[in-house]
Amino acid sequence: MTILRTFCYYLFVTTRGYRPGPRGLSLIEVIVSLALLALGAVVLAQGFINLRSSRAHVKAEAEQLAELMRTLRQQAVTENRPLGLGFPTQGGSRAASNGYYQLEGEQHPKVVRRVTMARDRAVQVSGCFWPEMPFTQPPTTTFSNSSYGLSTWQVPYPQDGILMFLPSGEVLTNLPTVQGEAAIVLGYAIQGTASSVGGNPAMQLQRVKGPVVVWCSLFGEVRLEGGLGSAPTRVSDVVASGAPADVPALTGSSNSNPTFVNQPLKSNPLEVSPPANPNTLPAVAGGMTGTLRRKRYLSLKVTARDADGDALWCTWRQNSGSSGTFTKTEDVRMVYDPKIDMWVATWAWHPPDGANPGDEFPLEATIQDHRGGSATLSGLISGGGQFRILTPGKLAFRRGADIWVSNWDGSDPVIVTKNRSRPRWNHDGGAIVCMNGSNGLSVVTPDGRHQPTDICTVPGVTWMSPGSFNAYDNGIVVATESGGVVSVGEVTPWDIGQTPGGWPVDPLLTANIPAGSKPVVDCNPADVNQVLVSFSGSAVGPMVLLDKSQPSNSQVLPLTGSEASFCATGEIIYRSAEGQITRAPLTGPAGPTASLPNAHFPRCSLLSGSGPAVVSGDDGGENCILFQQGNTLTGPLKLFSFPEICTEPDFAY
Helix, strand or coil: CHHHHHHHHHHHHHHHCCCCCCCCCCHHHHHHHHHHHHHHHHHHHHHHHHHHHHHHHHHHHHHHHHHHHHHHHHHHHHHCCCEEEEECCCCCCCCCECEEEEEECCCCCEEEEEEECCCCCCCEEEECECCCCCCECCCCCCCCCCCCCHHHCCCCCCCCEEEEECCCCCEEECCCEECCEEEEEEECEEEEEEEEECCEEEEEEEEEECCEEEEEECCCCEEEEECCCCCHHHECCCCCCCCCECCCCCCCCCCCCCEECCCCCCCCCEEEECCCCCCCHHHHCCCCCEEECCCCCEEEEEEEECCCCCCCEEEEEECCCCCCEECCCCCEECEEECCCCEEEEEEEEECCCCCCCCCEEEEEEEEECCCCCEEEECCCCCCCCEEEECCCCEEEEEECCEEEEEECCCCCCEEEEECCEEEEECCCCCCEEEECCCCCEEEECCCCCCCCEEEECCCCCCEECCCCECCCCECEEEEEEECCEEEEEEECCCCCCECCEECCCCHHHHHHCCCCCCCEEEEECCEEEEEEEECCCCCCEEEEEEECCCHHHCEEEEEEEEEEEECCCCCEEEEECCCEEEEECCCCCCCCEEECCCEEEEEECCCCCCCCEEEEECCCCCCEEEEEECCEEEEEEECCCCCCCEEEEEECC
16 A cells, blocks of 8 residues: 555656645545556556567467478478578678578579568578587588589579578588588577678677577478577677668569580580491481481480579470380470589480381470470581481491490490400301400300300411301301411301311312411302402402302402402402402402502491491501492591501491
């Protein structure tokens, strides 16, 4: 009652100048006093309620932010693309903002969502540090060595605080970290100043009211913490100084078309596998992007960029001809490769089953960003998008110390076996016979399914022919020297350690092919009983045609040369006395020639009479391919771009 009296006394004295006498309170005084007390209680209660409501509001905003972080991390992993959050600083000039924004895009991330937290009671947010904790500059790389980097992500506001969620589940950030965690502080009001951590710009927290900290680790783990346990003195009743940084607007809707870009170290946005041989492509399939065998498929890889940072989709189609088969029938999202800053798409295409050699197929790629922008790869881009079915035929050759196989134009080369030389095909292209390191013979399949089988260990075996056997039976013709006599015999594929079965020594062979000449033998593909025997190397002499079935028909050809072999038409190709590559009928005279003084072991494509001839330079030259046009051998064209010398080529029939 004393307090009440004092309060009423003060009220009436100050308002009316009234001084009560020595008596009790009147009824009016009591009523007024009670009303004032009720009003004060309401004010105090409302303040307490508002305080609890504000704290709950800050916590709710923090929980919402934490949940968004977790969602973005999971989304980045699931969709295999980076996502991000930005915390505005107005170009690094303001410590706090009233919201944050979401970033999407592999190349140039866009602002796709903005969150403003200022409602009935303002809440501010800041990615910051405070000196009481051992904050350091975060690492620039991830533990998984992700190819993504924050410095190359090209965010629109690089001075803002950024959390970048990666497909690996890890996080990259430009915010200071303590023990691998970045701090996002929320509160009623935040005061801070521009500072640095590790020499890099950062926002230092000075004071905050009612803080809740959202911690995000570099592994994507998110947790909440109430207050600043390490710096309680920085938690105070503070009013924000100056306006908070504005949350940037959503990225504009303007759109540019995507563009095809050349692949690294290449002059074309299209990569074809198996690749065409650029050395022979103009002659083999002029105006084409590449060639392929009839029952093979193409792998088509394109690269592109989008100036707006949009994700890109790709689709392929065939513009004419009998329809082949694509592995995908709809547009497919391309894959972004941050190492080369390009969008990449790989497709496969198989020609129709009825495709014939020489058929051409124009293929066309289109890319789009799903906002209306698109680009088409068609026409001739280094011959682009045009493919021709290659005439059948395979090439075996020696590269260094190993045997390789390719298409007959030198495209699609693959290794078959190591430490072998002088490859020769069998008649149906199912096996290759070659020399081993012991001057014996080995047989290997061109697909590598069989390990090399050493089939003959007789010293002096110098050459062999592909014309008389298939992969598993019949025989291989060889030339041997014994006692100063050259003879021709036969061995069987896959039969280990055998001795050549000798044929009767023909007197023409004894008279014209001397010991030490290292004779070369070859069988007529039209008649395997006809065996052509000639000198090897630069030494030239007569060429003998043996007839195994009718020895009396054996003859010395009216031609002089070395290293002779048959063509499909029954003609032969050989090295002339003048060192020229020459084609001629068995009866002569010499036909088309090509001046290649260092070329050895010429071999014809046995596909047709007008097919190409292949020669090699054993003395340090390079493999060449020659084409017959009319009565002229044209070329040469380099077959391979290997650093090693490629020698001893042979065509499959």
